[in-house]
Amino acid sequence: MEILMLAYTIYLSFAGALVLAVLPRALGGLARVFALLIALSGFAVALAGYITAGAQGSVAIADLAWVPAMGIHYTLAADGISRVLVLLTGLAAVAGILFSWNIGEKDGDRANEFFAFFLALIGGVYGVFLSVDLFLLFVFYEIAIVPKYFLIAIWGSTRREYGAMKLALYSFAGSAMVLIGLLAAYATAGSHTMNLYALAQYPFPVSFQMWAFPLVFTGFAILAGMWPFHTWAPTGHVAAPTAASMLLAGVVMKLGAYGCLRVAMTLFPHGLDPWGVSFLGIDSWRTVFALFAVIGIIYGAVVALVQNDFKFVIGYSSVSHMGLVLLGLLTLTQIGIDGAVLQMFSHGILAGLLFATVGRIVYERTHTRDLGILSRMQLGKAMPFAAWLFVIAGMASMGLPGFSGFVAEVQVLIGAWKAFPWFAVVAGVGIVVGVAYTWRAMQRAFFSEATVLDVNGVSAPVHEYEPVTWAEKAGVILLAGTSLLIGLYPRLLLDVIAPAVQALPQALLTGGRP
């Protein structure tokens, strides 16, 4: 029964968004409390569904004829991958609201609008992860795109209108590519169904899959931040308000990776087949995209190494980490895809934590994100909480054993070693660079030796900042605790992910080869 409740994650979020949208502006102070309650109940439902379903396979949740004439059904189901990502969405929603607790403290914050857009976005994300009907999936996918624009353009900072528009156009271009693929698949199959599993049974001609696969995969991968279509991600992350960066990196980029696996690779597994010709070792779309993923890993890490804006460091590190997810998916091995899904979860948590530290805890108090300026602020002494938090999150993010990132990255690398040994080596180098940029950011922001001398040549006293609020502490405990828990006992997730990966279409796991 609890598993059927998973659908309520969607309904609760949209109902909450609707209520907040019509709430009189005078009651703006209530908005954040109401939004937190909605997010908490969504998280509770997701957790209950996760626990009840255990290691079961795909569980049907709802199935109604929506547009019978077009064969479109309102079909929801959750397999292990979906349940893990729904859980992540619940966590990210709660944490996002906790870290935007300052919105609504003063008039003119437009708090009810903010939380309405926030919950609409969350509802769309839940919907994507639970949809089995491709049409429904696409509808939720687009619902998740629009609120992002407004969240960033209205409440963002640095070049917010540019960042928001860039992000919206990239996302919409990606979804147009996806729509072309879906329309073509729908028209080709001619069977008047949009059910993912029914369509996956249809033997699409290999020549059709050869162009439909790269189109749909790229469409989704744009949202996953795949190089060279990643450029929206850093600017969008930097421009976004903290909660929106957390959601963007935490769950929205996962939508892209999820779509790559669930739609592109499942529908068109033969798109991964070798072309029959090889150019510099590139012999299929699979190697093309794996190459892009590896370039993304290295490129994101190297660019993060030279950034001066603290948030850009985290933004580019997201590109790097999402490259690992895509590489894991493209290994087409059980262990690689397991690792990719786990990495989605892990990165969702850790990116949220990092953005919260940088964008909320540090920036709200110092009002700068410039590493050069921060390095003269003695933040290690002034803000020990933030400093140690960044140390923990950074360690987890660079893949220190004991945290969730380690388990995920090791699995991806093992999978990649089997499929593309050279790429695995390069990705490993990328992880090492990841240690370097995290270390550099940490050192410059918090533990710089530079002392500030005032006009008399006396070192300036350590500045007093406002104390850490309960909402910030709660959010930190939630995210860091989850990462630690998964790192120490990864089977909590892996036992659910592995059967779901095993149940993926056989054509996919055998490397697309018949």
Place this chain on the structure above:
Amino acid sequence: MNSLVNAVNYSNLFFLTLPETILEIVSLIVLIVDLSWLRKSTRAARMTAACVIGVLGCLVAAGWLYAHPQAAGIAGDALVSSPLVAAAQIGILLLTALVLLLSIDAEFSRNPGEFAAIVLLGATGMLLVTAARDLLVIFVALELLSLSLYVLTAFAKSSAQSAEAALKYYLFGGMSAALMLFGFSYLYGLTGTTNLTEIATALSAQRVSPLLVVALALVAAGLGFKVAAVPFHLWAPDTYQGAPAPVAALIASGSKVASFAVLIALTDGIIVSRPHEQSSIWVVLLAWMAAGSIILGNLGALVQTSVRRLLAYSAIAHAGYMLLGIAAHTPQSGAAVLYYALTYALTTVGAFGVIAIVERSAGSDRLDAFAGLSRRNPLIAATMLIFLLSLAGIPPLVGFWAKFNLFAAVLRAPSASYWGLPLVITALAASAVSLYYYLQVLKRVYVSKPPQNEHSQIAPLRVSSIEVLILTVIALAVVLLGILPSALSSWIPLG
């Protein structure tokens, strides 16, 4: 012509044209009431009376159509009645009623009676165009429609822009009507009949002649003007900008629906069932016009600073999408085009309603006039959000379903096997571009700061309750039709 004279069954014809007759009579009533009893009343009272009577007339006619789904068969083959035609006609009547309701508070006219009467005459033309299956009837009905719209465009007599818009519209329109009539005369010369069904039979027995190519090109030019397709679109931006807002809404809505209905009928008439060289001429013409409209419309809209011109270019792009469906010419794609035209028209009427409100308070329709609308009036801003996102094709709004249904029909059409996929890809790529300019408006509405008066207070927006009501109803319809797209399927089959 013979069949028309011989086979007319007058009682049949009477029932078939009853909705049109109702509109004619109501337009006379509006004139009489306005010019006799209400002569001494205030302008606002006269406008309200004229519009309300007009709305009642539209509703009665729509009700009659709804209650008698297939009342009459065919009157001498010149006019037909089918569920699809009835759906388009009911749609046109409802759109006209909405436009009249939104003009109650408009202040452009000192002659309310004449305004409402001419709107109703234009609607009569639209109904006739939709049902017509004879070249002569099509031409006469299109002229009735066009002449009404020319007059209406010039109705803001104190505005030079309105006069300029009307003159441009009239000159382009007169020219294209002449071309179309010329094309019709060639078609008649080739086939010896003005009836569309008989033209189809006669054409299928002939080989392609240069004369036929000329005739079809001329007809395409005439109808291309009505739907504002490239390269016959030049009038649209100026007319949309200069015409009074309700008139622009009527041009963009009812007139579009009627023109697409007649395009579907003509395409059925020109293209015979089996694949034939003749059909390919027409399809090639339509496909090129579609591609040009999609690309030029979307690119043109990117650089506009006037929201009306922006909507005009977006209308050109939307006409391009619909032309794709007409070129595919399957029964499904015909229905899909009609569904698209009706839902697009509904959304556009709403958007023009919002523009009218903003214009009244800011005195301009420039993008900056929309700044901070969400803080001046959240409800109106929310309706604008819904309209523009629906036009951009964002689910779950109705514009998305219309697009999906249309493009799926195009891809499935056997005749579109070569050009279908490339053009659908172009259309979807262009619609990704279109999000940019819709977001330009929405950015002003939601992100920019509202203008403030000297006390640094946000200037309030003057909105009448009827406008709020109508815009809310339209927005709700756009959302509900998006969530329950099957709701219309008893009239217009989906998929």
